[in-house]
Amino acid sequence: MSQPSFKPRTIAIVGLGLMGGSLAAACRAKFPRSRILGISRSASSRRIALRKKWVHTASRELKDSARADIVIVCTPVNVLKYLLGKIDSSARPGTIVTDVGSIKGEIVRWAAKKKFKNIQFVGAHPMAGSHVRGIEAACEKLYQNSLIFVIRSPGTSEKSIARVKSFWRFLGGRVIEVTCEKHDLIVSRISHLPHALAVCLMLSVPPQSLDFSAQGFRDTTRIAQGHPSLWGPIFLENRRKVFESLSRFERVIKQFKKALNRKQGALLWRMLAEASKRRRNISSKNASI
């Protein structure tokens, strides 16, 4: 990291929910000399962001982002194209734009065709979040030590990519650059698949049995609390890869059922032991779990 770090004078955050609110809080703490502008359609979110002093000014007008050196779009993925188009039309040339969306293939392919006039778009996806929504749940530490995927779009300059990486690193993220294809494949496995399974688990257990559930069930299904307005668009945009991951998962279930059906204790043991080993291996790499 020999490049000089990027210190934007004005940071605009579009969308003041859990992700945007936390980002505003982190930016206030880490970039004390920058001006933070929060843009949200929700009057209550703007009020909270101002009251907590996470933003210097709050606006409901997207065009106010034209003043910023960097714009971070923190909205559900299905409105990202629309917002990028609008931002591009009013931005100064060279304005850096990044985001926090969970899928990248479609937006990168779209950006390649569209050819922005003014903005330099570099996608980002912080592996941070919660099943809880809204700025009420936001916190300054959300991105601290979290993995941040950075995904370049064709036509974006190396300098802009370096600046976006520098920005996320400065907020405490562990930045890794991947292609949009690789990104969407990885998240289909480690984020969208477990979410789909948690949802299907909630739907497959008869509600009257849920009253008896203990911590194990609750941990396994925690993420199913996520909101459909966030997750519906994610699943639709990444449907092919999620479909593949689910099919792969179904094959493992079939094997598990076969072991049960045939009372194959040795096969069952091997599956349980291998899963346990792999899971403990994740834990040992991260002291926080």
Place this chain on the structure above:
Amino acid sequence: MSQPSFKPRTIAIVGLGLMGGSLAAACRAKFPRSRILGISRSASSRRIALRKKWVHTASRELKDSARADIVIVCTPVNVLKYLLGKIDSSARPGTIVTDVGSIKGEIVRWAAKKKFKNIQFVGAHPMAGSHVRGIEAACEKLYQNSLIFVIRSPGTSEKSIARVKSFWRFLGGRVIEVTCEKHDLIVSRISHLPHALAVCLMLSVPPQSLDFSAQGFRDTTRIAQGHPSLWGPIFLENRRKVFESLSRFERVIKQFKKALNRKQGALLWRMLAEASKRRRNISSKNASI
């Protein structure tokens, strides 16, 4: 709860792992006038139990349990029959025996055929535990406020059943009596099914993707860390009901895949919204999650 509470003079705990160790600690705290005897084949577990003053005496001999008014068997389910047979042969008539095992059908049917000479066996299953094993992870509060299923066996007296309920209530449990059939069905859905899914999820994701996993994936798979020596016997004993629960789950997955494949946003939204609502409903019933 008008019946007088049961205060055993001597409590024997067979097996000093997470469950038995925690039980010994809880008994020491809640029954300060009782003598606690810990029985374990592991010298190190006996040493720890003595050092922490969770037991008054520790022994590796099962027959030492003959002195107790109540014996609680805290071992994996596959050795329960063997241990109950041994305890029955040396116990005083009327000795109450309970356990903490995760399945009940097989043991209750076996007990009905066997007809114990001396012991009064009343099965119990506390919905408490952890993926961590061993007395090192034990804690006095494990059973505090946890749901305790109590399952009667044919031939056990009402008085013994009342005493076992009183015992678990005294330790802070919320006792509910169910039939062994109903118990095994409920736990196949809320405990064994999520465990099987967490295991299959760990096995279906290519290991190189696991490095990128964040909190959601980790929560969803936490229970997969459980040890095969505990979970193998549970799955084999409850295999029919787990098989059914898995089949039911597979049908929901098929529906989810269909919604993805046909881009049925409305169906997907309904599934996500219903799962989210059900899961939030569990949370709202229990302030601790």
